[in-house]
Amino acid sequence: MYKVIITAFLLVSINSYALSLTNDAIERGINQTCSKYLGEIEKSYNLNGLNITFVHPESSALLPSLHISSQKYNNGSSTFSATLTPDEEYCYISTVLVTSVNNQSCSEISQLKVEVNPDLQTSSYADGDFTIITPKDNTYQIILTSQGVTGCSMTETRMLWPGR
Known part of the structure; x- marks a missing residue:
């Protein structure tokens, strides 16, 4: 049984790698407006890695879907x-x-981001291990998490309500 599940997952992953997130979403029947937005997002982030899409098996156009791309x-x-x-x-x-x-510290990244956009607000926590970067309009947030001396993990989050 486990071999069947693993094989099915690998086949979906291999198939997903060949497709863009948008093409995979369209093939799986997600809402037309959502697939249009996904295409715009995919283009703006230049996503072209391993792609995986999760949709409801019977109501993909009506229920939320999850789209992942790893590079x-x-x-x-x-x-x-x-x-x-x-x-x-x-x-x-x-x-x-x-x-x-793995070759740049969070403080270096934070400094570069503020140089590009001086209006960004930064807050540091836990002796600089965590930094939150927020633009004045609050359209997104970036959390920088130190990974040793020369490593950094950046987590950018956004919520969008287009048309509302």
Whole structure:
């Protein structure tokens, strides 16, 4: 039984790797508005890694769906996740992007982000092990978590209510 489940998961993962998140979502029948937004998100984040999509087996156009893309880099990795919740002609979106780098400290990353956008607000906790970065409009938050001396994990979260 476990061999069948593992084989099925691997086949879905292999198939998902070949498809974009958007194409996979469309093939699985998610709401048209949600798939349009997913395409825009996928393009803006330049997602092209291993993709996995979870949808309700019988009501994929009516119920929330989960879309995950994981990428590997020479200095770390990232995992993107989007939950899409259809509501008639609308679609609510929550995203999480976790990027782990092993050659840059969180303080360096925080400093670079503030140099690019001086309006960002930063707060540090636990002797600098955690830093929260927030723009003035609160459209997203980034949590930097130290991973030793030269490593950092960045977690960016957003909630979107397009059209409302």
